[in-house]
Amino acid sequence: MTSTTRRDLLTGALTTAAGVAATAGQARAEEPGHDHDHQAVPSDPALRVRALESLMVAKGLVDRAALDALIDTYEHKVGPHNGARAVARAWLDPAFKQRLLTDCVAAIAELGLGGETAMIVVENTSKVHNLVVCTLCSCYPWSTLGLPPVWYKSAAYRSRSVIDPRGVLREFGLEPTEDVEVRVWDSTADLRYLVLPERPTGTENMREAELAALVTRDAMVGVAKVTPPREGAHA
């Protein structure tokens, strides 16, 4: 999910998180009418969301053009290609890499990328493997990697990544040797994480755009390595 602070800023929030959350908690405890029985799984989500959208438009709560812009933004404008640019630049430019590791938000702004209020880049090496998860919900650097895949949001991934990271990695086809330090990053605050994968061999002569094309979403979450280009795939 995206960051709280940004949302606060944009909506000029009338309600504090703590205040509303506390009230909501009490409401549920005190009103049997809003208890468990009334929170059924929507039988037909398509009908349900259509009705809710019509209602919210009629109540003047949302602007349909803004809804379309939200969908377009996260479906077409942002995605792993953003993070891949930062990774490729870091592989080519040691000074940029240093800035990326010490002040990620400022460094990616140099590439015209934004949207994260706080983010840390963690570097994979031959001795360290980093893996990112959000055990409490599914926090993920939306602006840098796009929306997360279903597996990232699954109970299996959220539960196991912290207690059995090597088992999880094995299912993704990675087997770090015992001497490699596996570091799992649980996204519990408004701080997002991006893995800087190892640069594969055989890429010494590649340009930034070519390198960026090799960098996958999974590699930037830490469940894959960046694989070298196939023999003869480029000049």
Added chain:
Amino acid sequence: MNGVHDMGGMQDMGPMRREHDEPIFHAEWERRTFALFNAVPDVQWPYLRYQIELIPPADYLRMSYYERWLTALGEILIKTGMAAPAEIESGKAVGGATKGHHVLTVAEVATWIASDTSPKLTAVAHFRAGQRVRARDMNPIGHTRLPRYVRGKVGTIERDADVEELQDSDIEGLGAKQQHVYTVRFAARELWGERASRHDSVYVAMWEGYLESA
């Protein structure tokens, strides 16, 4: 709240299921749910997350990610007074427009992915990198971002990473509203016992109020 959403360390949730060439959305209703949930006026993520956490546990586990959002959405509109239960039920606006809310605009959506130029929050830091700390053992009823698996465990502050507002529903005893957030390293063996790898660790982003000196 010690709910099912707090999944870290649970077992037997099944294998990793990956989808080849996964689309961003799997259906139009997911697109609309995503947009509506993000566009609800004047609420913040901690509140939205909490409403998802309040979905009854059996339903929470059975639902897909966007089914949870859709379910929480109706509850949010009712609880905030933006719509009446009968309106949610029928999908028909009875009371007319809900006044006084800031409606998200197209121009604002563009700023969501732009560089953040808002002033950084500031606070006095009470811990520093390298310090040993213990995650407080607390079991608040409401929303918290302190996962169960780390409570009472001892770790080391890796980095003073950010200053953020606390997101807990009940912030009494947790210190100032705005405070430093640290990445804290917990050895896998401290969390999970001797069978865990001696080399591995879990880093948890923690507000100062979740920590005490160890």
